[in-house]
Amino acid sequence: MSDRRRLAALLPAIVAAAVLAVIVRAVWSLPPEAEGLSVAVSRVAAESGIDNKITVVLLDLRGYDTLLEVAVLMLATVAVLSLREDRDALYRRISERAAPVLAALTRLLVPLALVVAVHLVWVGAVRPGGAFQAGAVLGAAGILLALSGYARPQWVGRGAMRSALAVGLLTFLGIAMLSIVAGGELLEYPEQSRKTLILVIEVLLTLSIGASLVSLFLSSASEGPKEAGR
Amino acid sequence: MSVVLDVLLIGTLLWVAVGALSEAKLFKSVVMFIVFGLFLAIAWLRLNAPDVALAEAAIGAGVTGALMLDAVGHLRHRTTPYPTHVEAEEAMADE
Amino acid sequence: MNPATLYPLAGAFLFATGVYGLLARKHLLHKVISGNFLGSGVFLVLIGLAGRSSAESPDPVPQAMVLTGIVVTVALTALALALIKRYHTATGLTTFDPVDEEQL
16 A cells, blocks of 8 residues: 555656656757757848847747737636636725835836836837737736726726727737738738838737736736735 | 856756745745746846746746735635535535 | 756756656646746757857747747636636635645
8 A cells, every 4th residue: 555655656756757868868969059040030030120030030920820829818818707706806906005115116116117018019129028028017017006906997997908908919810811811821911011010019919918917817806805904 | 157157047946946846835835936937037048038038027927926826815715625525526516 | 068958958857847746746736836847948948959059149939939938828827727716616625636635
């Protein structure tokens, strides 16, 4: 009996060690220098005028992956929202007026976060940044607002949050299908408006991602325990 | 010199990761996970991936950590636990 | 030993840690944390290998893939946590098996 229990405790370690051996063997056998795709991407980036190679890969060369990724995020948000135990969780104020330090910090940080988010999405074409990072900062600002008691329920109507969630994916999808209608392939941007279209997609994606992260966090909001002394 | 930095960073990263899994208290586990996320962001910077570092710090450590802390708080309020296996199954069947 | 082999090996260790945690730890939150470690280990391998082209301008395609992966991981984690919370509300358990619950 205890032998079986000992085996059951040892089995995860054996499996983990086997997986480790396989991956280490695979990594070790790769050559230390390899060309990769960076030269090919640099060429495309130079043509399109966008310096940030990751933005080029994300929204232009592999735009289909990004489209599916946003769809996955929205699907997960819908699923988490539908699992919430409290219908008004999104629109209820989580806490009453916060402690003074938290309130002061919120007043300081949230406008700063908004500026940082706009900067990140704008400068994402030439420097590190982009839609996902800006959306995460926006989401963090929204969570901070909710936690500190500043977010009044009537600011976020039922339609506003859902529109914010939908607009990013719908725009991306629309622009992607437009290129099919215009005779090209999926997500083939026309030459002149490539930069503009990418910027439009990024800005709306930022809004959607921020709304999604805030919804993911707020969907578990509750009255708060009465006996915890808060 | 930079190899020493890399070795120290990776050592800390793996130590914190193992620590997050071996803690019995949930709150400590989640805090170690957030620390792990921040060290991972520094690792991305060492690997010349600033976009990934930004995303990891904000999303990987920040939002995931906040969600997990919220879950820990939620799990603390024990609803009346079902003492036997049979009652738990009945409860799940009712849902 | 250059970073291009050091970090992928670290990623391999992290992945193995995640596998162990997923199988051995009973609490559902620990399983979620282990799942995140699985993802982070793979990301370390990918970006570590991306540095092979040259240190100053690493290969951007694995980095874009990892960026996508981070967002998908947070979506997955959020859904897993929501399911754990509902499961706890429904049954009062934080593990899969009530037998394990007493051991925790």
